[in-house]
Amino acid sequence: MGAFDNPLLRSRCFIDGTWVDSDNGAVLTVTNPATDETLTTVPRAGAAETEAAIEAAAAAFGSWKRTPAKDRGAALARWANLAEQNLEELAKILTAEQGKPLAEARGEVRSTIAYFRWFAEEARRIDGQILQAPSADRQYLAMREPVGVCAAITPWNFPSSMIARKVAPALAAGCTIVLKPANQTPLSALALAALSERAGIPAGVFSVVTGDARTIGQVMCGSVTVRKLSFTGSTQVGRLLMQQCAGTIKKVSLELGGNAPFIVFDDADLQAAVQSALAAKFRNTGQMCTCANRILVQDGVYEAFTEKLLSAVRELNVGNGAEAHVTQGPLIDEHAVGKVEELVTDAVTKGGQLLCGGRKHVLGGRFYEPTVIGDAVPAMRFSREEIFGPVAPLYRFSTEDEAIALANDTEYGLAAYFFSKDLGRVFRVLQALEYGMVGVNTHLIADEAAPFGGVKQSGLGREGAREGINEYLETKFASVQL
Numbered sequence: 001m002g003a004f005d006n007p008l009l010r011s012r013c014f015i016d017g018t019w020v021d022s023d024n025g026a027v028l029t030v031t032n033p034a035t036d037e038t039l040t041t042v043p044r045a046g047a048a049e050t051e052a053a054i055e056a057a058a059a060a061f062g063s064w065k066r067t068p069a070k071d072r073g074a075a076l077a078r079w080a081n082l083a084e085q086n087l088e089e090l091a092k093i094l095t096a097e098q099g100k101p102l103a104e105a106r107g108e109v110r111s112t113i114a115y116f117r118w119f120a121e122e123a124r125r126i127d128g129q130i131l132q133a134p135s136a137d138r139q140y141l142a143m144r145e146p147v148g149v150c151a152a153i154t155p156w157n158f159p160s161s162m163i164a165r166k167v168a169p170a171l172a173a174g175c176t177i178v179l180k181p182a183n184q185t186p187l188s189a190l191a192l193a194a195l196s197e198r199a200g201i202p203a204g205v206f207s208v209v210t211g212d213a214r215t216i217g218q219v220m221c222g223s224v225t226v227r228k229l230s231f232t233g234s235t236q237v238g239r240l241l242m243q244q245c246a247g248t249i250k251k252v253s254l255e256l257g258g259n260a261p262f263i264v265f266d267d268a269d270l271q272a273a274v275q276s277a278l279a280a281k282f283r284n285t286g287q288m289c290t291c292a293n294r295i296l297v298q299d300g301v302y303e304a305f306t307e308k309l310l311s312a313v314r315e316l317n318v319g320n321g322a323e324a325h326v327t328q329g330p331l332i333d334e335h336a337v338g339k340v341e342e343l344v345t346d347a348v349t350k351g352g353q354l355l356c357g358g359r360k361h362v363l364g365g366r367f368y369e370p371t372v373i374g375d376a377v378p379a380m381r382f383s384r385e386e387i388f389g390p391v392a393p394l395y396r397f398s399t400e401d402e403a404i405a406l407a408n409d410t411e412y413g414l415a416a417y418f419f420s421k422d423l424g425r426v427f428r429v430l431q432a433l434e435y436g437m438v439g440v441n442t443h444l445i446a447d448e449a450a451p452f453g454g455v456k457q458s459g460l461g462r463e464g465a466r467e468g469i470n471e472y473l474e475t476k477f478a479s480v481q482l
Contacts, residue, residue, distance in 0.1 A: 016056035017203025045211030060204030146174035253461035258414035414454030
């Protein structure tokens with residue numbers, strides 16, 4: 001099992017209420033990105049195991065669908081309570097496999113719990129309508145019913161909360177679901193599966209299959225039994241999955257890439273803007289789809305903002321997320337480090353000013369120095385690509401119109417942020433930004449009570465809030481002749 005020990009550590013797939021290995025005995029090694037130590041191995045499952053999980057979900061669907069909403073909600077509430085009781089163990093697993101500081105891991109687990117509790121309550125709020133019929137001898141009804149068997153594919157950057165955002169509304173709606181977690185971070189998913197078992201979630205209602213991403217994804221997308229796929233990850237993979245789902249005309253929810261602008265106007269509260277920029281850029285070592293990818297600063301405050309940001313960035317403490325006082329963990333793997341190095345080199349060769357960082361950290365391995373690059377311009381690669389690392393590029397702009405044009409000059413449309421005290425400007429810019437979520441004088445945009453999702457190439461659908469459960473419901477119309 002490796003040197004890592006935790007009472008919630010599991011090393012097998014969870015299918016139809018049973019812990020199983022892959023049919024051929026193949027495994028994937030899960031490592032700690034901070035130390036490169038092996039944590040454990042998990043099954044490298046493929047088509048057979050995925051099909052078995054889908055069949056189990058189909059067998060369980062009829063019973064789960066008919067389970068009263070209050071009872072489905074109660075099961076989710078028990079799951080939330082167990083997660084809360086085991087918060088520290090879940091956080092330690094998360095930090096060990098993903099690398100983020102333990103304080104951030106605890107925050108993510110709390111978010112996981114919040115989504116379970118929110119949708120436990122939403123289960124009882126699924127309502128239909130009685131519509132106005134054209135004659136007195138007829139009754140029109142619009143009923144809301146679960147989609148059916150669902151599949152979910154979750155990312156490595158938030159391996160716990162992304163599960164709750166998909167699984168909780170699915171179960172609340174009366175659906176059953178098969179989960180494929182990211183290969184880098186499967187242990188949080190398996191730990192949650194262990195708690196679902198304790199919570200009394202019936203066998204087959206929730207299964208976790210680890211293993212070959214391409215094969216598992218193809219089976220999920222090609223299955224006529226699976227009626228909905230939910231995916232969080234890159235836009236490139238999202239396009240592929242959408243194509244693969246076309247043959248079975250299933251519902252698709254996609255939360256994809258981002259290229260978030262963070263706009264600081266002359267009239268902004270600079271201290272508040274700096275603190276939010278620090279969080280929006282460097283939390284999770286910059287590995288977020290909602291990350292501030294481009295920081296646009298108006299001429300009048302560019303120098304002052306830059307000075308304050310540099311001072312804050314230099315206070316970040318890089319290290320193993322399991323250690324006290326660490327605020328910046330490692331990148332997920334060597335490929336991520338290589339991409340960050342490429343983007344920084346590209347920026348410097350195109351005139352970017354390296355104001356701090358810009359190299360691997362002295363700790364070596366997957367650690368990279370928090371970096372700020374001044375005088376960024378649209379020709380630089382990170383103007384178009386997600387950085388997914390601790391690099392903050394600063395762009396200058398002169399006018400409001402210029403800021404809006406720069407902000408919208410991207411195929412992505414997930415999240416945007418801006419800071420201004422001018423109420424008129426707040427509403428002008430808010431309406432002009434082509435994004436699914438906008439933080440105005442704050443970086444806080446994700447919450448279980450708020451719809452999460454993007455426009456353009458950043459995806460389809462919403463997670464969280466009432467919209468989150470609607471993604472797992474179909475409307476059935478009935479015309480009843482009396």
